[in-house]
Amino acid sequence: MDKNIFEDRILDYLDGSMDFKERKEFESFLNDNDSYKSMVNDIKNNIKLMKSVEPLKVSKNFEERLQLKIESLSLNNNDKKSFFSSSARQWIFSGLSIFGILVLSFLFFQPNSNLVIADEKIQNEQKTLIESPSKNSNDEQIKELDQLDNFNGSFVNDKQ
Amino acid sequence: MTQSLLNLSLKSSAMDNPFKLSDEKLIARFVNGDINAYKELVKRYQDKLFNFVMRYFNNREQAEDVVQETLIKLYTHAHYYKDIALFSTWIYTIAKNNALTELRKNKVKKSNSMWTDDGKLIDIASNEIPLDEKVQNEIAVEKLNKYLLELPENFRMAVYLRDFEEHSYEEISMILEIPIGTIKSRINRGRIMLAEKLKSYKE
Numbered sequence: 001m002d003k004n005i006f007e008d009r010i011l012d013y014l015d016g017s018m019d020f021k022e023r024k025e026f027e028s029f030l031n032d033n034d035s036y037k038s039m040v041n042d043i044k045n046n047i048k049l050m051k052s053v054e055p056l057k058v059s060k061n062f063e064e065r066l067q068l069k070i071e072s073l074s075l076n077n078n079d080k081k082s083f084f085s086s087s088a089r090q091w092i093f094s095g096l097s098i099f100g101i102l103v104l105s106f107l108f109f110q111p112n113s114n115l116v117i118a119d120e121k122i123q124n125e126q127k128t129l130i131e132s133p134s135k136n137s138n139d140e141q142i143k144e145l146d147q148l149d150n151f152n153g154s155f156v157n158d159k160q
Numbered sequence: 161m162t163q164s165l166l167n168l169s170l171k172s173s174a175m176d177n178p179f180k181l182s183d184e185k186l187i188a189r190f191v192n193g194d195i196n197a198y199k200e201l202v203k204r205y206q207d208k209l210f211n212f213v214m215r216y217f218n219n220r221e222q223a224e225d226v227v228q229e230t231l232i233k234l235y236t237h238a239h240y241y242k243d244i245a246l247f248s249t250w251i252y253t254i255a256k257n258n259a260l261t262e263l264r265k266n267k268v269k270k271s272n273s274m275w276t277d278d279g280k281l282i283d284i285a286s287n288e289i290p291l292d293e294k295v296q297n298e299i300a301v302e303k304l305n306k307y308l309l310e311l312p313e314n315f316r317m318a319v320y321l322r323d324f325e326e327h328s329y330e331e332i333s334m335i336l337e338i339p340i341g342t343i344k345s346r347i348n349r350g351r352i353m354l355a356e357k358l359k360s361y362k363e
Contacts, residue, residue, distance in 0.1 A: 011348040042355040
């Protein structure tokens, strides 16, 4: 068995995931190669040793420090909330300001629009004034026609 | 997660039958506002994560800071946890990412020191006093830790998660975000490297 192949198979051997034939083949190889056998035994012992290691513990004040950090985080979040609410207030204030400016500008331009209406009124009056003579002339024409009729009538009457 | 922690006392955690609840149930309860569930998760994981992160730093203070950062993320981002993975996998992945970020921020100098039982760093290279079996075992553990630290990070973390923490290959694959085949190969290679280092030490 090649060294690389051997090394690749150590994990399967230690995990017990080899089938019976593979396992026998691997073990017979180990029995024939002391250095490899010793390596596998060292690995086994190291794994056992690692499993026996007492885990380290965090410092006694670990939880206290964590609590303080979380508290300060909560306070910061509250600050953020108040910041956001004040910025919301700022937005509302800005919106109202813009609205106010618009209203004011509308009021400011209102007289101009009145002037426009006034202008229109004047123009209409002027139109009436311009058109009125023609109306008068019509009346005059009607009057003339009436007079002509009367005249003709008198002429007929005279004939009779 | 609006519940205030101003009155949080992690030390006085009093979950109702906390041992009956799985990590996944605890985080679900925490997401729903049960602060005691958070306390219980902190209790369950603070030491585990500390041991895990110590394999990145070999520096108590830095490791504790990273664990605290991880547990704070658990507090602020618990709602990001999806029930498709084990909680342990999720929290270890956060711890790993925090540790790697911290490592990138400041490169930790490799140390020749190692841990004592209470986590203090000592150098026992010149320790030649006669040793009884128990002490020899302690020295062996310290040497093991020392040589484990000397392994390249990829091999070290895979071996640690498998042989110290006894995670499954699938879990390790998810925590380290590496395919299972690569994980197995790294564990195998890491174990061999460790055995060779310890053998040369014994000789």
